[in-house]
Amino acid sequence: MSGDSRKKARYRSPYEAYPFLSDDGCDLRCDFEILTDRMASMTGALAARCPEKREELLKVDELIYHFNPTLRTFLSVTEEETGWLLERADEMRDEVRDRFDRFVLPAGSERACAAHVLRVDAKSLVRMLYRAREGGLEFSDRVIDFASIVADYFFMLALWLNKEDGVPEIPFNSRTY
Secondary structure (H helix, E strand, O other), rough: OOOOOOOOOOOHHHOOOOOOOOOOOOHHHHHHHHHHHHHHHHHHHHHHHHHHHHHHHHHHHHHHHHOOOOOOOOOOOOOOHHHHHHHOOOOOOOOHHOOOOOEEEOOOHHHHHHHHHHHHHHHHHHHHHHHHHHHHOOOHHHHHHHHHHHHHHHHHHHHHHHHHHOOOOOOOOOOOO
């Protein structure tokens, strides 16, 4: 048997911090779990800087952690919890409606910038979910919907935090749109 036709055994470090880190590179489940873990960690950090939103952010943090094993197991975030998150985003949208009638830079207060990073992470989750589905992984459309609502929530939170912190949005005038 030639060296080209033999599959080399995958090395597994005995010090791996998570049992799925050596999964096949085409399997996006571990990548999804790492990104949701990062998002939960960053949401917790943001909660520490937002006393007026601390309880709400800790609830969002918990939902993201419940979302974490979804691709490997099942979606345990309920429709009621998803509805609650959508309501929170809609309530903030009503409060900041005058701040997003145009493209804005993902900038502002430190807290708002952290929310913008979480918004981008959630958009990355949505993209990853579409790729996972194209790769044959089956899951409910509600999974994509929840990740999309998380992205919207963090966008509205970024605008809300800038408003609370007295920081104006910086309009972005695209050269291509």
